[in-house]
Amino acid sequence: MARIKGNSNRNTLKGTQRHDSLQGFSGNDRLTGEKGNDLLDGGKGQDALLGGLGNDTYIVDHRGDRTIELANQGVDTVQTFVTYRLGNHIERLVLKGRQSIQGAGNGLNNYLVGNTGNNLLRGLAGKDRLMGGTGNDILDGGTGEDVLIGGVGNDTYLVDNIKDRVVEAANQGIDTVRSSISYTLRSHTENLILTGTQNLDGTGNSLANSITGNSGHNVLNGGAGADILMGKTGDDTYLVDDIADVTIELANGGIDRVRTALANYRLADHIEYLEFTGTQNSTGTGNDLSNTIIGNAGNNILDGAAGVDKLIGGLGNDTYLVSDAGDLVVEGIAEGIDLVKSSLADYTLTEQVENLLLVGNAIKGMGNDLANTITGNAANNILFGGDGNDALFGGVGDDKLIGGVGIDTLTGGAGVDTFALLETGGDIITDFDPSNDIIALNQTAFGLLDQIVGSVLNASKLVVVNSDAVALGGALDLLPSPLTRLIYSTESGNLFYDANGTSLPGIVNGLGEGGGLIATFEKVLGAVPTLTSANFVVDSIV
Structure with a gap:
């Protein structure tokens, strides 16, 4: 290799047809390599470096240095100590020294290498390969299918092509990809920021990722690891699979x-x-x-x-906590046995929900057409089963239980409870206490009682017998009045309504249209309750 050196003056140096080393020193020099794989170093000053044929290397240390190559003259490299953009027909750029400088390619398939500083490397057009070195580098391949290798340091990658490839090794810093396309983080890369305004998807890896959306509608999926997902504006969807995942949204952000x-x-x-x-x-x-x-x-x-x-709720036995009217x-339909826990003053079960539990300060609960279970709280509740064979539990408090249509089971619990009977049908009352509780009869259904709303039952309207047989057709001398309408059997606890009265001759003619079994009182402490007319009132109920 011929070594051709200038001096401190303005030199014009020309190489041979072989591999040459040309060094210009301190002047504004012009170095021409001719043929061969030449090394051109202009030294200080604003130098013009012409490589010619061959795989040439240019040493650049001044922003005014110019490298000149023609097409198809080899694979050429610039080694620079200053921020530099490759001229035409030069393929490679290597940043030297420890300064935080920048390097840019051209329209070719470039190879750019950073130094130990914090570099910005831009490939521009072409299929480029960028290597960041040991600093906190920014690697932007530009258009084309680029390979971006950050190396040690907290590096940032700009991705705009689905075939761009980011390469990181373990424990090489906290790295970030800024992508204008939908993107999935590769191994050892921690953060992803979506750019632009397009609707993009961002997906993490097994690390604890931070993924930030753009102004479009994003789908953000952190993958494994404790991830931070930030949607910004747009109608965003977060896929959460770790209990430690954090989602962050802006107010009015879609x-x-x-x-x-x-x-x-x-x-x-x-x-x-x-x-x-x-x-x-x-x-x-x-x-x-x-x-x-x-x-x-x-x-x-x-x-x-x-x-x-x-x-x-969907399929399954679901529980709903309701706190707003x-x-x-x-x-x-057929999506499980479901429960509403309501803290509202008044709540009615929606369709296909079976059970209702009043909590907090709730007062009133109403069922639907299903067989409901409705449970009160410590307040004075009003429970209405609606249609269906319902079970009502008053709990603590002075409760009013209205079974509604169907064969309902009513349990008052502690307190002075009112069992409201809308019609005949055979409701079951499980814990009636004659010393406290009240039976309210619907004036509309039991109109033949001929009493005003709110009045206590006239004693002549009730007869107590010792068997259902007597109640349904027994001795007439047990009936205190031809206007007797209610018959209670102490044998079974059954309460009947006689729509015929006792005037035709007696109840042997049956209970008449609209008559029948009203309710059954279950045994309490081994015996059916003892009922008197004082336990009954006539009410409008609903």
Whole structure:
């Protein structure tokens, strides 16, 4: 190799047809390599470096240095100590020294290498390969299918092509990909930021990732690990699979949704929808917004919290916590045995929900067409079964239990309870206490009692007999009045309504149209209750 050196003057150096080393020193020099794989170092000053044919290497140390190559003259490299952009027809750029400088390619398939500083490497057009070195580097391949290798340091990768490839090794820093396309983080890369305004998906890896959306509608999936998912504006969907995942939304940042297979999840602020996937039993809790919470095939507990919420249980035996009068519970046919826990003053079960439990300061609970179980709290409750064969439990408090249509089972619990009977049909009263409790008869259904609303039953309207046989056709001398309408059997605890009265001759003609079994009083402490007319009132009830 010929070594050709200049001096401190302005030199013009020209190489041979072989491999040469040209060094210009301190002047504004012009170095021409001719043929061969030449090394051109202009030294200090603003130098013009012409490699010619061959795989040439240019040493650049001044922003005014110019490298000149023609097409098809070899694979050439610039080694630079200053920020530099490759000229035409030069393929490679290597940053030297320890300064935080920048390097840019051109339209070719470039190879760019950083130094120990914090570099910005830009490949521009072409299929480029960028290597960041040991600093905190920014690698932007530009258009084309690029390979971006950050190395040691907290590196940032700009991705704009689905075939761009980010390469990181373990324990090489906290690295970030900024992507204008849907993107899945590769191994050993921690953070992802979606850019632009397109609707993009961002997916993490097994690390604890931070994934940030853009202004579009994003789907953010942290994957394994304790991830931070930030949607920004747009209608975003968060896929949550780790109990330590964190979702962050802006106020008024779109209509956002969390989809999760976790057993327990509470919506973070500013997120509207929660949907459970899988088949496990899950508990979902809303926030202060008007949430929609959707269960899965498991036995879910859904609590909208504050706001007007929509709770959809799906399959399974679901429990709904209702705290706002505008809350809506949605159940399908044959989707399990479901329960509403209501803290409202007044609540009516929606269709396809079987059970109701009053909690907190709730007062009134009403069933639907199904066979409901309705349970009161410590307050003075009003429980109405509606249609169906219902079970009502008053609990503590002075409760009013209205079975409604069907054969209902009524349990008052502690307190002075009122058992309201709408019609004949055979309701079952399990714990009647004659010293405290009251039987309220519906004036409309039992109009032949001929009493005003709110009045205590006239003694002549009730007869107590010792058997059902007597009640249904026995001795006439047991009947105190031809206007007797209620017959109570101490044998069975059955209470009958005689719509015929006792004037035709007696009840042997049957109980008449509208008559029949009103209720059965179960034994309490081994004996059926002792009833008198003082235990009855006539009421409008509903």
